[in-house]
Amino acid sequence: MQPDWAPLRAELKKWHRKDLVLPVWWRDDDAIDLSENLDRLIALSDSVGVPVHLAVIPRNATQALADCIQETPYLIPVVHGWAHRNHQPAEDTKCEFGENRPIGDRREEAAEGLRRLERLLGDRVAPMFVPPWNRVPKAFHPVLAEIGYRALSTCFPRDQVEAAPGLTQINTHxxxxxxxxxxxxxxPDLIVDRIVDLLKRRRQGKADNAEPFGLLTHHLVHDDRVWEFCRQYWRELLEGPVSLYRADVP
Known part of the structure; x- marks a missing residue:
């Protein structure tokens, strides 16, 4: 598997010529316990020098996972909802914190998600909320800020810097x-085309380049082709004028 990275290389040369810097970050979802694929994620993160924001499902997170995170500086734990459980009717898109549930129940689960990871990991936890399936109603955003979250991460380019006062929107792309x-x-070539299109919009001032440009992965379901693409992705992107974003650094 060898994507044609030439379009990205050409785009990054334009960034160099304009003295632009691309902030980048990495988020990986659905962590619960130790696994061979988690080991592979850690090894790749270490080899490319890019930290992984590990979205941990709080209800089911194990002590073994917490111990691993404590020993791995390149893993930055963030909160992945509560139980990764869909509460929507079968005909609707999946969502754990949808408005068909009482606001009190949703608030308590989101708060308990942060509390439980803090019990397991202390100040290693970055107060970022990652809703399962990248979906959470806008009306719930202020609640997240009220209970202690400082960032919200879903997908696609953000519409505004703050999802609610005090709650920075930092999406994956x-x-x-x-x-x-x-x-x-x-x-792979279509993915490269997508990357180039998004970077071009940033370079032209049509999209917010202050938002870190995010790779979203799911280590538990990767096969060899996905792992190899991710390795090449970071090898190519890091040749450009980039800065690494960490949610655990103010």
């Missing part, structure tokens, strides 16, 4: 997986 009908790598 590239997901290499094609989820349906199978969890496989999307066409």
């Amino acid at each position: 590239i997901d290499p997986l094609y989820w349906r009908p199978a969890r496989l790598l999307s066409d």
Whole structure:
């Protein structure tokens, strides 16, 4: 598997010529416990020198995972909802914190998610809320800020810097997986085209370049092709004028 990275290389040369810097970050979802794939994620993160914001499902997170995170500086734990449980009717898109549930129940679960990870990991936890399936109603954003979250992360370029006062929106932009009908790598050249289009819009001032440009991965379902694409992605992107974003650094 060898994508054509030439379009990205050409775009990054334009960034160099304009003295622009691209902030970048990495988020990986659905962590619960130790696994061979988590080991592989850590090894890749270490080899490319990019920290991973590990979105941990609080209700089911194990002490073994917490111990691993404590020993791994490149892992930055963030809160992935509460139980990664869908509460929507079958005909609706999946959502854990949808408005069909009482606000009190949703508030308590979001608060308990942060509390539980802090019990396991102390100040290693970055107060970022990552809703399962990247969905949470806008009306719930102020609640997240009230209970202690300082960032919200979903997907696609953000519309505004703050989702609510005190709650910074920091989304992901590239997901290499094609989820349906199978969890496989999307066409690599189409992913490269998507990256280039998003970076071009930033370079031209049509999109917010202050928002870190995010890669979204799901280590538990990766096959060898996905791992190799991620390795090449970071190798190529880091050749550009980039800065690394960490949610645990003010």
